[in-house]
Amino acid sequence: MPLQFADRLNNVETSAIRELFKLLGKPGIISFAGGFPDSAMFDVDGIREASNAALAQDPGAALQYGATEGFGPLREQLAHFMAQKGAKDVAADQLIVTTGSQQALDLIGKTMISPGDKVIVEGPTFLATIQCFRLYGAELISAPVDGHGVKTDELEKLIAEHKPKFVYLIPTFGNPSGALLSAERRQQVLEMAVKHQTLIVEDDPYGDLYFGEAPPPSLLAMSASVPGSRELLVHCGSLSKVLSPGLRVGWMIAPAELLARATMCKQFSDAHTSTFAQATAAQYLKAGRMPATLDKVRSVYAQRAQTMGDALRRELGDAVDFVQPQGGLFVWARLTGAGGKVADGNAFAKRAIDNGVAFVPGTPFFCANPDHATFRLSFATVGEDKILDGVARLAKAL
Numbered sequence: 001m002p003l004q005f006a007d008r009l010n011n012v013e014t015s016a017i018r019e020l021f022k023l024l025g026k027p028g029i030i031s032f033a034g035g036f037p038d039s040a041m042f043d044v045d046g047i048r049e050a051s052n053a054a055l056a057q058d059p060g061a062a063l064q065y066g067a068t069e070g071f072g073p074l075r076e077q078l079a080h081f082m083a084q085k086g087a088k089d090v091a092a093d094q095l096i097v098t099t100g101s102q103q104a105l106d107l108i109g110k111t112m113i114s115p116g117d118k119v120i121v122e123g124p125t126f127l128a129t130i131q132c133f134r135l136y137g138a139e140l141i142s143a144p145v146d147g148h149g150v151k152t153d154e155l156e157k158l159i160a161e162h163k164p165k166f167v168y169l170i171p172t173f174g175n176p177s178g179a180l181l182s183a184e185r186r187q188q189v190l191e192m193a194v195k196h197q198t199l200i201v202e203d204d205p206y207g208d209l210y211f212g213e214a215p216p217p218s219l220l221a222m223s224a225s226v227p228g229s230r231e232l233l234v235h236c237g238s239l240s241k242v243l244s245p246g247l248r249v250g251w252m253i254a255p256a257e258l259l260a261r262a263t264m265c266k267q268f269s270d271a272h273t274s275t276f277a278q279a280t281a282a283q284y285l286k287a288g289r290m291p292a293t294l295d296k297v298r299s300v301y302a303q304r305a306q307t308m309g310d311a312l313r314r315e316l317g318d319a320v321d322f323v324q325p326q327g328g329l330f331v332w333a334r335l336t337g338a339g340g341k342v343a344d345g346n347a348f349a350k351r352a353i354d355n356g357v358a359f360v361p362g363t364p365f366f367c368a369n370p371d372h373a374t375f376r377l378s379f380a381t382v383g384e385d386k387i388l389d390g391v392a393r394l395a396k397a398l
């Protein structure tokens, strides 16, 4: 007898990216496809010391079941971390620890979305968010993005027209767009949240990965200066891109009522995030290692981003258009079709694989009206020589 799966699975397809990853095993391929940080960046010694300290200080707590909301000392450290980033008034009990920020997104879906509810996301946006919200039956609406993030005038029109359950944004070095939402647009987002009484979800796993000047403060940090906006804001953070995704430590800051319901759902889902991982992360932050770690990852990724940007401009010229990223892990590019060259990201991705280089075409990152000419390149996990080699292969494929 065929298995009878839940209807909700009809709303999602397996990710096109997963299919592509199957091809990456080909020998000699240079991959710009992953969304990972570079494992060579992991502060292994620091994490070893932190986990030793966690076991030495209170092994009973580090290895026991824990509170669903999170391990107390980590919640304190994360509140302090957020304060250093400008969100000064977040108390430890106003955040919960989640199993990666991915779980925060799932809990938001679970607590907020009924089948048929409208949710506005950026076009393009994080693929797993599209899949996750669709699993809960959301009708996704795509808000257009330019080199400076979501176009706020268009966003406001969509909010007024659709009255969404919430708006999901990645304002700082978004995945895949790499775009940085300007301070002016951030202010407008907060003001329109208040004006239309719309909940805004700010997903911020990349905000610490800036290459030059610090980006404008997060929506959460800015909400202090826009009366009434804080009650309409959910903020998701993560240690994945700066410290280690394998720790699976993320967090969520939200209005009290939403946080309480998300905590209830988390209880049924995984009871709590690994106490050992949380105790380790707490010790790591307490030891004051994060600033040096951030300096290191910022400078390595900055150099790689520059190398990739320069090589793309040199080798592909006017056949591609992109904004040089100021942070994050990605170059989001568009084929212009100049000189009669290929202007289809999917076709280009296939030719690229044949030429020994992989990346992700842009289409799957759109919930509607995909721009087929787009594609995403990650510079994070590839050394500079390989970036140069990989871009030369791209030029050949083109």
Ligand code: PMP
Binding pocket: 035, 099, 100, 101, 102, 103, 126, 170, 174, 175, 203, 205, 237, 238, 239, 240, 245, 249, 250
């Ligand atoms: N949000 C965005 C925009 C991401 O790119 C990712 C990871 N690729 C996540 C959330 C989830 O990250 P994690 O669960 O490791 O915190």
